[in-house]
Amino acid sequence: MILRRIREGLEREAAGLRAAEVRIGLGYTAVRLDSDRVGLAYTPREGAPAGCCALPDAGRLAGQPARDLLGRLEAPALLERTVGLATANALLGGRSMPDAVEGDVLDALALTASDRVGMVGHFVPLESRLRAKVSSLTIFEKAHRRGAGILPAERALDLLPACTVAIVIATVLLGEDPDPLLRATTACREVVLLGPSTPLYPEAFAGGPVTWLSGVVVANPLAVLRVVSEGGGTRECGPFIRRVNLRVDGGSG
Helix, strand or coil, rough: CCHHHHHHHHHHHHHCCCHHHHHEEECCEEEEEEECCEEEEECCCCCCCCCCCCCCCCCCCCCCEEHHHEEEEECCCCHHHHHHHHHHHHHHHCCCCCCCCECCHHHHHHCCCCCCEEEEHHHHHHHHHHHHCCCCCEEEEHHHHHCCEEEEEHHHHHHHHHHCEEEHHHHHHCCCCCCHHCCCCCCCCCCECCCCCCCCCHHHHHCCCCCCEEEEECCHHHHHHHHHHHCCHHHHHHHHCCCCCCCEECCCC
């Protein structure tokens, strides 16, 4: 439903625009529109098609109407949804955001020493800062990425309801059904959707548990495109993006 809301809400803004470039890197996928806006979305490596061809229309994506690429948000193939999300983020990057809070999301959150934080996806740069601020931090991560003190991702459904704050990687939106995970955060005071994949579109999340969207706006399109093409990730894109946090009005958290 969230991806559908994003697609339906942005179709008018996509009208008349075309994709100038689509780059599917090992870390991120980037879409540059002919308005010169660039959007990012995480490139999933799990479940990639076998063989040397990941997308059947590769080589023909540039020049397609932005509305068509946006429509891939609801495609059955994971990589196509990634292209759709990157297109949505390119469209959103051109929006005025007068209420945006720039910088680190932890500076926007009013965390207390009694908070119990559940983190879905291991955001390493935030871990030590969170542990210094809150009562407890529980990290949920996929099995092949787990380390000491990190629980399996599937435990999040059982343990998030006991947390007061949830920080969730935005790539959950690209999964088969993010709703059960988001429903598990309903009792949380604050629920943050975090990462460069985050669609900075509060309207799509109104009435749900998400209370903050913490994403990025690409400030240097050419530099980001180069990083994506060369297999870089969030750290390498850092000098060329702005970190932006938007409050979701009507969030139920």
